[in-house]
Amino acid sequence: MTRLGRHGLDHVFHAVRTDFLDVARSWTDSTGPDDAGAAGVVELADPTGERAGRVYAAVGEPARVAALLGTVTPDDTVRGVTITRGSGVLAGETLSGWGLAPDATWDRMVTETAPKVPDAAGAVVELLDLDRDADEIADLLALANPSTRQGVHGPRARRARWYGVRVPPEVPGRSSGSLVAVGSAMPVPGDAVHLGSIGTLPAVRGRGYAGALTARMAADGVDERGLVTLGLYHDNVAARRVYERLGFVLAHEVETWHRA
Incomplete structure (x- = not known):
């Protein structure tokens, strides 16, 4: 899956996330296209104005994500962050300083193979x-x-x-x-x-x-x-079984933090 090999701000899941919110600012520690663990952080805003504040999304190796988040100075209330799982324990001081607490863990799955549509009792x-x-x-x-x-x-x-x-x-x-x-x-x-x-x-x-x-x-x-992507809560075993049967594979482990 060549598109999943992109790093930092070019990561495919940044592209997916930024379709729903507008990018206000972004940061990366990438040293180039071969920097496989590069971190990328984007600051997102609701284009409708219905939700005040900012959301941050980050991908990359947890230690590098945590370090990069430490360089960010929000200029508005932070509503939540979505980060590579394992980053939160390393960036806890930064995130709690933004008024956030751990919320949920979930997974991003992908497939590049069209599954056969099973028969479901005539539905x-x-x-x-x-x-x-x-x-x-x-x-x-x-x-x-x-x-x-x-x-x-x-x-x-x-x-x-x-x-x-x-x-x-x-x-x-x-x-x-x-x-x-x-x-x-x-x-x-x-x-x-x-x-x-x-x-x-x-x-x-x-x-x-x-x-x-x-x-x-x-x-x-x-x-x-x-390429098709979807997300599910980490503990949703029943849904995971369905998606795995259809050929979806785990591509990114995520944790979310929201306002305490």
Whole structure:
């Protein structure tokens, strides 16, 4: 995966992250394209103005990330940071000085191989239309993935391609044709597609709907751009099993810090 070999500010996950927020400033300690452990830090701002303050994203070897963060002087409130896992313990004094505390650990996974879309008990994966389906998608995500930050009413929702699984007639307790799983595929800088807002109704989990949905989104994304990325909480074992079966591999271990 040649694109994952980039370092510092050229790292592919900086490109993915900066699609959702605007870059205000950036720093790197890179000595050149062969500096494999180079750190890169970007300061991000919400272009809509809805969220005040700044967010920082950093990649690179933990010691170098921590050292580089120590050179940053924020000129606004820091809402949170996303950094290579292991950096926080080394940069704890800097981060706590910004009013932050450890929040979560999660993983970034990628694939360059289009998976086969499995059969999920006759369920059909289809493209959705936000003009028609936005309210139904929002209602489903409120139950299936309430923590997602990439909902249908966000400022960039219409740049994504939205997919859904509609329930087959034989599923009890659900009206035929209603959505049971949804997800979005967002083209992002770095010539990649990022999957997000993935959710399956709790009552119908374990039937293969999430696998069929993710496989279809990933296959389309690989065909379109060659690289597909997604993120999941580190302890989400069930989702990890699904993604690994579809050919996704771990590419970046991450920790987040937010305001205490």
